[in-house]
Amino acid sequence: MSSHLLDGHYRILKVLNDGKKGKTYVVEDVNLPGSQFIVKQLLPPSSNPQSLTILRRLFASKAETLEKLEQEHNQIQKLVAHFEENEEFYIVQEFIPGNPFTDEIIQGQPLKEDQVISLLSEILEILVTIHSYGVIHRDIKPANIIRRESDKKLVLVNFGAVNEAMNNPIGNLEYTPIEQVNSNLKYNSDIYALGIVAIAALLGLPTNQISKLRSQKNRLTGEIVWRNKNLKVDRKLAKIINKMVRFNYRQRYQYATEVLDDLKKITNHEPDRQKQHQKKLLLVLTGVAGCITLGVGTWFFQSPKPVINAQKKSYQEGVNKYEAGNYEGAVKDLNQAIELEPQNALAYNKRGDAYYRLGDYEQAQADSTQAILLNPQDANAYFDRGFAYSELGKYKEAIADYNQAIKLNPQNAYAYYGRGIARTQLKDNKGAIGDFSKAIALKPQYTEPYLQRGILRRRLKLRQAAIQDFDTVIKINPSDAKAYYQRGLTQFINQQKYAALKDYTDAININPKYIEAYLNRGDIYSDLGNKLEAAEDYNTILQIDPKFIAAYIHRGIHRFSFGDYKGAIEDYTQALKLNPNDVAAYNNRGNAYLELGNKKAANQDYSRAIAIDANNALAYYNRGVIRAKQRNKQEAIADFTKAAKLFQQQGEKDSYQDAQREIALLRNKSAPAKTTRYRFRKREKN
Template sequence: MIGQLIDGRYQIVRNLDAGGFAKTFIAEDSRRPGRPQCVVKRLEPSQTDAHTLEVSRRLFQREAEVLERLGHHPQIPRLLANFEENQEFYLVEELIIGHPLTQEIVTGQPISEGQVIGILIEILDILVFVHGQGVIHRDIKPSNIIRQHSDGRLFLIDFGAVKEVTTQIGGVYAGGSPTVVGTQGYMPLEQFHGHPRFNSDLYALGVIAIQALTGLPANDISTLRDPYNPDRTAIVWHHRVPQVNPRLANIIDRLVVFDCTQRYQSATDVLNDLRNSIYQPLVEPTIFTPQIQLLESPQKNKLGLILAGIGGSMALLAVMGLGGNYYLQQKSLTQAKKSYYQGLEKVLQQDYKGAILNLDEALKINPKYGQAYYQRCLANYYQNNELKAIEDCTQAINYLPKKYNSVGIYLKVDEKTKALITNGVQNDSPAVKESIKEGDKILEIDGKSTDNLSLGEAEDLLRGGEVGSSVKLKIASVDGSTRELTLKRENLTNDEFDLAYDFRGLSRYYTQDYQGAIADFDEAIRLAPIYFKYYYNRGLARSKQGDKSGAIKDFDKSIEINANYEPAYSERGLIHQLLGQSEPAVKDFDRAIELEPNNAITYYNRGNSYISLGNKEAGIEDYTKAIELDPKYTNAYLFRCTERSNLSQHQAALADCNQVIELDPNFPEGYVGRGLVYQNQGDNQKAIADYTQAIKLDPQNERAYYNRGIVRRLLADTQGAIADYTKAIEIDPNDPFPYHGRGLIYSDSGNRQQAIEDLQKASQLYLQAGRRSGYNNALAAIAKLEKQPATTGN
């Protein structure tokens, strides 16, 4: 086949794949300049009678039409041609130069949550289009996802529809049965039985996410399934990644539910949850990054981190990327500058993939273009490609100048009016002295109307002179007045330089290089010691590294500089809470709520602190407020359920835990909470049923085993209780409670020596944990046993 010319045009140069009734090749298109390569797929009917060929031809044409429609998406290979030759059917598709995700998702090498989220979002965006065309892919797996080398975009290839046609053409008419399309390990149950749905593709994507986070090979993912109830439950994997963001984990869980009616129903639903849920973690700190597209007022952009407009010069340099004066001395724009400004405008529009293409071009022409590296760093960062962002920010630091000549005005194009407006001004600049404000419209620069000026041309006019040279402006202020000003250019600090350190620090943070992140934040602070958010970011990195006192000091400094920065209070409160310092935690949450009264998470966290202080009523009130703000806040319902049960408000508690289960029937803690309510009511059988369900959903749920052991002891099920306590100890050998419980049941059964050993172990662990009451109770039980004569239990 190598060297053969097909359709008088496509010359085969290499075999790619062969199997069943189809073969795939790399070919050169001999009719196009440069003979570009493409992918050729040959489908071979097993029989060549007239009827089979006619049916095959009809099926082939139908699927070619499907691929033609799909190819209109920029991340799906285009169908270039389809034809029949010598009673064989051919598809010619665009060749994507890149590598499959099998080179990124490698056994034994888990990747970061940020990378996984990036993959999920990019593939989900493609699936929204694919499913909108009425097509199910049916074979989503890492080898069918290609990362294009030129720009890092992901492409979805090898649609199962073609495989189905291949099977029908080659198999059905040979007297066989249709073969199920898909790959074992990535197929949900309904697809395995030949009834794929749109959310069958979502299941496969969830498996890929688990594979990437755990580092397990695909064939081992199935071993994480619950052996007790394979028809209903999902894959059990949280224990493999104990630090996983709980909201990301919940989203992935809903992707891999076995029952397709309980799984996410659309890719759009998953995207909405990713954007609206995971980016508000329950207890994980939220890290600040400068907002790329500054709006009229700061806002929160939920990307797993809080994005807010930065007041003054810092934010605007992050957006406009000013500096590099020695690149901008020419009067006319060079091609590198044109590409740079095209990329910059796309960054402002949040078209990060398009921006990277333009910035790549700029850097090919000028490989020392510091501004282009900086903007590409931002684009890669916001695509969750932290490693590339680190590389680009490092190059930006190498090539960005520390000073540049300007009047301190930053520009953008208003999205609605397309007018050139100020995006803010730099601190201590000529623009500040003349009271130029964000949102002022620039009508003229040195007598030239801005109506026909591009963003780059306008920037050049502002920065195109020496220190002390003048620039004349005509401005329409936001208050409606028009005025003319003459400003003199000054040699200003390039704040973009410290922002490059900040973004590199953020990227290192998300690759869990906390020491490297701290070093970068240190440098950013050295360059801009009055910038409160750099201290905030360093505080988060220090907290992750375990330096809680250092983190608190950084949050203190951030608040000292900006007493109205709500995230610093929230994060400091969380650390106080983790350290058991509930009173200062409540004070911090109070201030955070004063500054941002509609954040459900802050009420939830303050509620937890109130509970730690013994103020259950206040805690329940805060959980209630959190639920009012977010009616789907499962943890708020769960904790309110627990505390209401502790106050003997069993019916209200039961309603809360039922709501948790209704919102997320695969959340094991919902069953644990409801089981505790039943236990407190004395309904032991229902309690055991709920604890058992929790264990089926999560076989590593230590609390469920422990609680079930308590109930079994009450029901005189000695062996069952001992088995549950033993399993709880196996899961968490540092928890004193299961030792204490097992020691008591050994005591009940007359096994004095084993009881004393367990109670001694419990007392040691109570003491280490500072639980004085439990310690004293364990010692009292030991003393009572030591007074008894030694006997041997069953």
């Protein structure tokens, strides 16, 4: 290795990482023979003297904070020293003999629930400490969790705080929540990342497979759907993890202590506080506790004002916290109000609202039900329970509640809107449009009903009416990026490509990270032959999210369109690295291989697509093309026959007719027609 000594006494033994943002070494302190440390070099983004002065101060401050942490918890990687050399910044960290947690997450070998609970508990205890010092780790992932060899405890390493001082963003988007990507970091951003690690452990999903979770989201709520019929996970544990990885940080656990408390309830089976309170109250009322005197009993029944005042205070404080967006705090205060007055329907109602905001839809539904039992004339309780049922996928029950809410309060625009959403899910399109229209009539400035009605009208091919709805949203709120995007989709379907381009551009100007808008605009540029503009849009998406598979697929199709078959193959191959089961990537890569004359590789890709999806008509059709070219007449006919049947079932008349034509040609001739061509399709987006 290099003979140069860092800071005059650190000899480089090994280079662990050599990146654009800096390097990482294993070093030895020559003054302490046999010692080993990790040294990170951090390159400042600017060599401007003024900028360097600011960076020095910020770097020193962040490093000093991390040095304090090591004294508070022995499962935090120690920061030994920090220094500057040649206008480059270095931190010296403890070398921890052991194995990264990546070694414990093996593909197809899920960890047991107790192992995952242990993982969560250990790391959460560490997070409690670092968050109390105002530090956010920023880069929690299996590679930054080390199983220490000496005592088998988990140690958290590679804090991102010093990287942040150098303006070096964390690049591992697999575990990164959206608010962190948008530079709006929160303490519970670490909780989100740890939740993803837990999901990976339960599924046996290594880091290079985590991107699959991005495509496994509930279309209605946007939340990750990770549980499947083959995965048996305790419902309470799954509920905790789901709350850790809520898309909206406001709906997640806010603090690590809250997650720990819920985990302890699973492991210790702690009795519910309310049940404890009710038991104590029962002892008081029945006189079972012999130590309760007559005087205390007389005070309890004859002096209710202190109890009433305390109940009112707790309720009002809960309402105030709810309105301020502190939903966890609201729940705690409302718990107290309900303990003091179990018949308080308003407290159940408001607590249900808070639980809904936190994403705990089952508890929200339970609280709304209790509010209804206490006050059957409470329209708001039915309305709230309707939304909770919708989030739980119980649309018929939701509609029944919206009906009751509307019966009690016919002027509630939100109830009509909610019922419209539920009816859309049940394919009652006419009823849904009627509900959205009623909501609009009651509250003309409420934009969501216009947006949803427009989307539904487009699906029903009422495109001009859909555009009018999106126009209205834009008129009410010119900064609504979704409205421009949805109008762009509709314009494109109407063959108004330049109008769609403008709408996508407006959506991007409002939201520069609107990936879907870049994707669709890139597709239009590609169709118009604007090679550079299309490539720029696809490249921008991959800068925002290097794991966004559709961008590789679409860029591959774009490259294919102007004859860059090798470039297309590179893109499809990259997509398959991220998702080895992507049928579109196999299909399209097969087409590119065919253009290069590699029939064997093309045939393999089409066969892989069929193995993944036995109902993929395109793959059968394309493999039929290969077999026809290879004069495998009977096998080609079999593939075209299967493709024709599937195309017919899917309502694709042109494709069905093409497949039938190929069958007829093969049966009438010994060789395929020269016009026989494969088929491909871009990945469909909602």
